[in-house]
Amino acid sequence: MKSIAITVALSATSLASPTPDLVHRTKRANSSWSGWANVKNLFVFGDSYTQTGFDVKGTQPNAQNPLGNPTYPGWTSSNGPNWVGFLTTTYNASFIKTYNVAYGGATVDSALVAPYTPTVLSLKNQTQDLFLPTYGRDPSSTAHPWTAWDSLFAFFIGINDVGNSWWLENSATLYSQIFTVYDALLEQIYATGGRNFLFLNVPPVNLAPLTLENGEYAVEHEGIAIQVWNEKVRNLTAAFGAKHADAKLFVHDTWRVYRDVIEDPGKYEQTKGIRNVTGYCKAYENGTPTWYTKDPSCAYAVNEYLWLNNLHPTFPIHNATAASIAKFLSS
Template sequence: MVWKSALAILIAASGLSNVVHALPNNQPKKTHYLGWAQIKHIFAFGDSYTTTGFNVSLSQPGPGNPLGNPTYPGHTSSNGPNWIDYLTTTYNKSFIETVNLAYGGATVDSTLVAPYSPTVLSVKEQVESEYLPIYASHFSPVPWSSDDTLFAIFIGINDIGNSYASQNATLLPTIFSELSGLVDKLYASGAHNFLFLNVPPVDRSPLTQAAGPTAQSIEAADIADWNNRLVSLSNSLTWKYKDTTSFIFDTNKVFSRVIDHPCAYPQTCPYQNTTTYCTAYENGTSTPTSFDPACGVSVDKYLWLNSLHPTFRMHEVVAEQIVKLIE
């Protein structure tokens, strides 16, 4: 399988405890979340950390083909499977069909923070132009119910990365108002089980390291602000809709642990470099473990494939830890 061709089409997408549950509201409520083992469908929204290159016009998820198109693991940014691949096929407790609408380079709303290209589908477009007309209709090609479906949203890397230099104090509140409205639309369509992934410490990525300590400090502050607002959004969601379940996965903490101590998790213990990347590998390699002598070690020994994207081992840890949270 050739990973390089898949990665060439991707442009950079650019404390909490491991989990933050929504605050209890002390009122009786019906839950639609019956446990991870009962999840049969996932709808995923996000950017290049999540995308597998799914095309809504091609083959849909189904028996023997859990992610539909393209061929597993898809067009990922990880030089191998990514977290949604692992969540669907490795750490699943049942057969799961995943509709992955994430798009590389996405922001929440392109009119608020522009992506690298006008062709990029924002989360707003993923929800309003693809999910709602196709999968929220009575003629959905993937039959799902509120009880057996998880809605996963992993967004914010590009919203912050493309805007932190402007230091616009009103931008994040506006973005979160839009994101909250999109979550309301998902709920109205029948979504009751939500998983939000917060923004990892991309201020420690090679991209922001190269920009210098001032840039790192500004971006780190914006990431902390974003992640706090995500907690508020999740809490507000479960207060507003008594029959929802909402999880927040602390991607930031898990990434930080691996950057500081690669052997914090068995899957990432092979990492020998967690701070830089090798340019010979940055566009992907012929196999997930390819070796170029110029890089010193094989590509899977680097946490960073390029200036912003982690390799597959990091994604596997994310999937494993998500399941520990939601099972």
């Protein structure tokens, strides 16, 4: 198995420690979080690492397919289920209906960081054009009822914001603008009754083949930008929690899961079969007939590569990520 030296700093596992006053006010406000075992509705926002191709106008989540449409595992970038599918069907502690409005290529706001094509739905679009009009109006009386108590809102965003802007000289100002928008979107969801929020921070995609191919400078400086982004996620959630003592916010250290697997795939049961963590095989880059295809031109089967192509990982690390999230939310 190939290896690579990792020089970026280790990120924190969760939110910075709250002040004693914040702890007191959170307890007094009687948080809506009732535990992972009581989550019945999962609303998901993000990019290609999260997308399943869900259409809010199509078949809704149901007992036959808790992700609604399309057929499980959906249209993913992982050549199999992604973390959303695994979390919903493998590591769920109850029956969960998952409404996944994520869109491949998404940034927080296309006006601030342009996606690879103008038709991409940003986090802002996902919130304002999909979630709010379909599920956010009077949740108790809609065709898809949910409550603050039984619902979790999950966000996995930032990979494209960082990837499309890390080299800019004004990145500090840009990130401040992005997180102002991010905060406003959270406020809009909070206004509909959302109280429980899960954030996946940005993994070390500077160690994906796309950046590795561009040399040490790109690896180092995109890695720094990722750490800045992840720190802003922690700051965002801490500040939002200070404003809304009845909200429960979780930051999952997805960066650490990916870093661990890149260092040693055997650290997780789900990834112990991975044999290449730095490259990918061209025969697999657009997907394969099965989740375990072995092409003669490739050294390993598709699921034995961490990377399906130059940016997107295969399903085993999505599996490990979902297992880690469920453990985190249950602790």
